[in-house]
Amino acid sequence: MRFDSLLDSLGRTPLVGLPRLSPSPEVRLWAKLEDRNPTGSVKDRPALWMIAKAEKEGRLSPGCTILEPTSGNTGISLAMVAKLRGYRMVCVMPENTSAERRQLLEMWGARIIFSPAAGGSNEAVRVAKRLAEENPDWVMLYQYGNEANAQAHYETTGPEILEDLPTVTHFVAGLGTTGTLMGVGRYLREHRPDVKIVAAEPRYGELVYGLRNLDEGFVPELYDESVLTTRYSVGSADALRRTRELLEQEGIFAGISTGSALHAALGVAAKAVKAGERADIVFVVADGGWKYLSTGAYSGTLEEAEERLEGQLWA
Amino acid sequence: MAIEVRIPTILRQYTGGAKTVEGKGGTLDELFSDLDTRHPGLRERLVDGNGLRKFVNVYLNDEDVRFLGGLETKVADGDNVTILPAVAGG
Numbered sequence: 001m002r003f004d005s006l007l008d009s010l011g012r013t014p015l016v017g018l019p020r021l022s023p024s025p026e027v028r029l030w031a032k033l034e035d036r037n038p039t040g041s042v043k044d045r046p047a048l049w050m051i052a053k054a055e056k057e058g059r060l061s062p063g064c065t066i067l068e069p070t071s072g073n074t075g076i077s078l079a080m081v082a083k084l085r086g087y088r089m090v091c092v093m094p095e096n097t098s099a100e101r102r103q104l105l106e107m108w109g110a111r112i113i114f115s116p117a118a119g120g121s122n123e124a125v126r127v128a129k130r131l132a133e134e135n136p137d138w139v140m141l142y143q144y145g146n147e148a149n150a151q152a153h154y155e156t157t158g159p160e161i162l163e164d165l166p167t168v169t170h171f172v173a174g175l176g177t178t179g180t181l182m183g184v185g186r187y188l189r190e191h192r193p194d195v196k197i198v199a200a201e202p203r204y205g206e207l208v209y210g211l212r213n214l215d216e217g218f219v220p221e222l223y224d225e226s227v228l229t230t231r232y233s234v235g236s237a238d239a240l241r242r243t244r245e246l247l248e249q250e251g252i253f254a255g256i257s258t259g260s261a262l263h264a265a266l267g268v269a270a271k272a273v274k275a276g277e278r279a280d281i282v283f284v285v286a287d288g289g290w291k292y293l294s295t296g297a298y299s300g301t302l303e304e305a306e307e308r309l310e311g312q313l314w315a
Numbered sequence: 316m317a318i319e320v321r322i323p324t325i326l327r328q329y330t331g332g333a334k335t336v337e338g339k340g341g342t343l344d345e346l347f348s349d350l351d352t353r354h355p356g357l358r359e360r361l362v363d364g365n366g367l368r369k370f371v372n373v374y375l376n377d378e379d380v381r382f383l384g385g386l387e388t389k390v391a392d393g394d395n396v397t398i399l400p401a402v403a404g405g
Contacts, residue, residue, distance in 0.1 A: 069403075117325050121403035144403065176403075201379075206324050214325060214360060217370025217401040231379035233372075233397065 006038050007084065011156045013037065015164040015282065016073045018251040020119050021262075025277045027272045028115030028273075029265055030165060031252060032157070035288035039073075039080045039104075042286045046179050049152035050141040051085065059139055062086035067138040069093075069128035071313045072101035073287060074143050075212075079108035090138065092128040094120050096207070100291040117131075118210035120313055122218045133167050145221030153183025161282055162191055163164060172265040172283040174257045174315055175199040175231065178223040179286060185227040199231040200264035201214050202239065202315040232267065234260035240302055242266070243289070247298075255287040256297055257315035286315075289292055316392035318346055323399050329357040343373065344386040346396065361398065362386065370401045 003009040013036045018029040034042035054060040060242040065088040068078055075091035089110040093101070096117035105112055113131070115124040125144065132140045143149050161168060161184065171188055173180045179197075185197035211217060238258070243259030246252045265283040272279035289298060296308040317337040322330050330336050336354065340346035346361075351358035361371050366385050373380045374397040380388045390396065 119402075126405055153327075199379075202403075203399070209323050209325065209402060211325055211400050211402075214368065214370050214400055218403040219369065219401050220403065225381065229384065230382040233374045233376075233377050233399070234378070 005084075007048060007081065008035055010044050012160060015161065016252075018246075018250050020218075021245065021266070023273050027269050027277075028281065029269060030168075030280065030282045031246075031250075031281055032161065032284050033155075033252075034284055034286055035254065037077075039076050039108075040288055040290070041073040042180060042284060043073040043077040044080070045152040045156055046143060046146075046149040046177075047074060047081050049148040049155075050143065050146050051078070051081050051087075053146075053148040053149065053151075054139060054141060055085075057175045060087065061128060062256050065090060065135070065138045065230045066090070067092070067128060067132055067135070067140045068143065069115075069124040070143070071124070071176075071315075072097050072105070072291070073110075075110060076101065076104050076108065078141070079105055079110035080288075081194055082146050083109050090131075092131065096120070096311055096315055098291055100292045104291070109192060117311065118207055119216075120204065120208040122211065122216065144218075147222070147258065149177055149179035150183035150186070150222055150289065153180050154187045155183075156183040158187025162188060167280045168192060168195060168282055169279045170196045170198060170265070170268050170281040171202060171267065172198040172261050172281060174261050174284065174286055175201040176257075176315060178220050180221055180286075181229050182224060189227070196216060196229040196268070197227055197229050198264055198268055200257075200261045201231060201233050202260050203233045203235045204313065205236070205310040207311040208313060232264045234263045236314065237302065237306050238263045240297055240309065241315070244302070247289075252285065254285045255289055255292055255314075256309070258283075258285045258287070260301050261286070262315065318344070318390055318392060318396060319327050320350065321395070321397040325400060326357065326360060326398065329354045329360070339392075340390060342386065343375070343380055343384075343388045343390055343396070346390055347386075372399045373397070373402050374399070 037044040239259035
């Protein structure tokens with residue numbers, strides 16, 4: 001495959017079967033390898049779409065500064081695109097994210113402003129909104145409410161899945177901005193009205209939920225409950241266990257949020273087996289494991305790894 | 316046997332600091348009412364006139380109850396209920 005530039009190579013990622021983890025020939029699991037994107041994560045798709053949309057609308061021109069609250073991957077993707085297109089990049093990131101994410105952001109030239117660990121990404125969103133007010137010339141793309149985020153998946157990820165697997169019955173992905181689930185979910189449902197759209201929401205340690213009060217909670221503006229069939233909460237122990245199973249059984253070295261998507265996918269698969277139904281279940285490998293090596297997720301016992309992950313934002 | 320309910324840090328002022336409490340009931344609604352008899356004020360933080368409050372997520376055995384039946388979701392002894400505030404990802 002030949003492309004004119006790195007950005008042109010984005011998307012068209014492989015969909016690979018999981019012969020060992022699939023419960024039967026009738027109930028099969030398929031991994032959408034989004035780590036095979038330019039910066040190694042699914043976020044390259046929304047990053048490019050959000051920047052292209054802002055350029056088209058005249059909000060961005062060379063020399064502009066982009067501001068974004070991000071726990072890492074979106075920031076890394078935006079920083080890469082920004083570098084190639086001549087923008088400055090400022091990321092607001094919770095301080096309890098992995099060291100690799102910081103290094104990667106700096107590598108692509110982003111400036112990082114840290115937000116307090118307690119409150120997780122909610123706090124990063126709050127700090128970014130304040131900075132946007134203080135710096136009216138900065139352009140906040142705001143992945144949580146930017147339709148181009150979901151649109152990227154509606155136009156690319158969704159069609160790719162349907163083309164590669166017309167018999168798809170389930171789509172499972174991590175729930176963060178909700179962009180992947182909204183975009184792919186809408187596209188697949190238009191073409192396969194019976195498809196089940198399943199969200200796997202990471203459940204972190206208590207520190208991350210340390211809000212001052214319940215009114216400070218956060219639901220992304222992009223979120224439309226009616227697109228989902230159901231939504232599971234997956235704790236770090238299950239996410240870690242599945243991340244390791246994926247590596248041991250199928251050879252796929254994925255990040256920890258992929259483990260939570262796989263956990264939900266296996267739950268869905270078990271239900272299909274029990275009901276005697278055929279199923280082709282696609283789940284998203286949002287990124288590779290490289291950025292999480294320093295968290296200790298892949299070494300020692302599961303209990304040790306879980307302990308090390310306590311208080312970390314791992315998705 | 317009872318239904319185990321996990322309480323987030325932010326609501327433990329109603330449970331005397333307890334991380335988990337136990338309750339009974341045939342539906343989530345009944346369970347919350349039962350909890351409120353021993354932990355007054357808790358129910359009001361979870362539910363308003365329209366059902367579950369916007370920034371409150373409740374999971375029955377790890378599945379979001381909004382996709383099961385909301386407050387009318389059936390619960391039974393041995394189930395696990397987890398209450399969490401809605402937070403951002405990404």
